Amino acid sequence: MIGFGAIGCTVFKVIKNDAEVRISQIVVHNEEMRAEVQAKVGDNVVVVSRISDLPQRPEFVLECAGHAALTACVLPLLASGVDCALVSIGALASDGMQEKLEAAARQGKATITLMSGAIGGIDAISAAKFGGLDEVLYTGRKPALSWIGTPAEELFKLAELSEATVIFRGNAREAAQLYPKNANVAATLAIAGLGLDHTKVTLIADPAATQNIHTIEARGVFGQMKMEIQGNPLPENPKTSALTAYSIIRAIKNRVRPVVI
Numbered sequence: 001m002i003g004f005g006a007i008g009c010t011v012f013k014v015i016k017n018d019a020e021v022r023i024s025q026i027v028v029h030n031e032e033m034r035a036e037v038q039a040k041v042g043d044n045v046v047v048v049s050r051i052s053d054l055p056q057r058p059e060f061v062l063e064c065a066g067h068a069a070l071t072a073c074v075l076p077l078l079a080s081g082v083d084c085a086l087v088s089i090g091a092l093a094s095d096g097m098q099e100k101l102e103a104a105a106r107q108g109k110a111t112i113t114l115m116s117g118a119i120g121g122i123d124a125i126s127a128a129k130f131g132g133l134d135e136v137l138y139t140g141r142k143p144a145l146s147w148i149g150t151p152a153e154e155l156f157k158l159a160e161l162s163e164a165t166v167i168f169r170g171n172a173r174e175a176a177q178l179y180p181k182n183a184n185v186a187a188t189l190a191i192a193g194l195g196l197d198h199t200k201v202t203l204i205a206d207p208a209a210t211q212n213i214h215t216i217e218a219r220g221v222f223g224q225m226k227m228e229i230q231g232n233p234l235p236e237n238p239k240t241s242a243l244t245a246y247s248i249i250r251a252i253k254n255r256v257r258p259v260v261i
C-alpha cells in the first residue's frame, strides 16, 4: 500500500484480521512518518519511505497517497510488472499522465484498476458508454470548510457562507486539476463515460452539509440515470468519504475470491 493517511489507515484496520488477504508492505512519504506508521501497524508489516527499499516484489499495489505518488511510485511499479489500483484518479487529468500510465502498464504487462472510490454507478456509466452517452453531469457538495486549502478559499469567505454556494462550474479536467483532493470522483466518472473534457462538473460549498454528497446525472441510448450518494466522511480526513476505503477493500477481496462482484 502506498500512503497511510485517512484511506490507507482505514483499509489497513479492516483488512488487518482478514483470512484471505494481507497488507504486507507500506510505502509512506518520509522517514519521520515511517517510524510513526511502523509503530501503528506492528512488526509484521514492512514500512519504507521509498519503493526502492521494498524488500519484496509486491503482488498487488494500492495507491492511496496523492497525485504526486503516481509519478514517484505507480509508474515504476507498473513498468516492472506490478498490477496497481488507484484512488488519486484526478491525476489522470494532468497533461500526458493517462498516456504515461498506459505506456508503463503495457511495458510491464501490468493492469491499472481505477477504484470507484467515493461514488457508485461507475459500472452503469461505463457500460452505457458503449451504446452512446449524450450528457453526463456530476455535482459534488461538501461542507464549506472542506474547501479550505483549495482555490475556493481565495474566491469565497468559506467560514462565513450562510448558504450553499457554487464554487466551480466547468469540465472534469479543470475540476480535477484545480481541486486535486476533492474532484477525483469527477475524473473517475469522466474517464468511465464521456471523457474529461465533456463531463460537466459543479462543485458546491454548503455550510449546512455534514456529509459529502455526490450526484450523477446521465442521458444516452441506454436511457437516463440519476444517482446520489450521501457519503459519511472519514474522521481522519473529512474531505474524504468512507466509501472510498471500502471500494479498495472490495477490489482487494475481488482478487482472491472465485466470484467477482
Ligand SMILES: NC(=O)C1=CN([C@@H]2O[C@H](COP(=O)(O)OP(=O)(O)OC[C@H]3O[C@@H](n4cnc5c(N)ncnc54)[C@H](OP(=O)(O)O)[C@@H]3O)[C@@H](O)[C@H]2O)C=CC1
Pocket (backbone or CB within 6 Å): 002, 003, 004, 005, 006, 007, 008, 027, 028, 029, 064, 065, 066, 067, 068, 069, 072, 073, 087, 088, 089, 115, 116, 117, 118, 119, 180, 181, 182, 184, 185, 188, 236, 237, 239, 240, 241, 244
Ligand atoms: N477516488 C476517490 O473517490 C477519492 C480519492 N481520494 C484521493 O485519495 C488520496 C488519499 O486520500 P486520503 O487518505 O484522504 O489523504 P490523506 O492526506 O489523509 O493521506 C495521504 C497520505 O499519503 C501520503 N503521501 C503523499 N505522497 C506520498 C508518496 N509519494 N508516497 C507515500 N505516501 C505519500 C501523505 O503524506 P503527507 O501528508 O506527508 O503528504 C499522507 O500521509 C488523495 O489523493 C485523495 O485526493 C480521496 C477521496 C476520494
Ligand SMILES: O=C([O-])CC(=O)C(=O)O
Pocket (backbone or CB within 6 Å): 118, 180, 181, 182, 183, 184, 185, 186, 212, 231, 239, 240, 241, 242, 244
Ligand atoms: O471522498 C469524497 O467524497 C470525494 C473526494 O474527495 C474526491 O472526489 O476527491
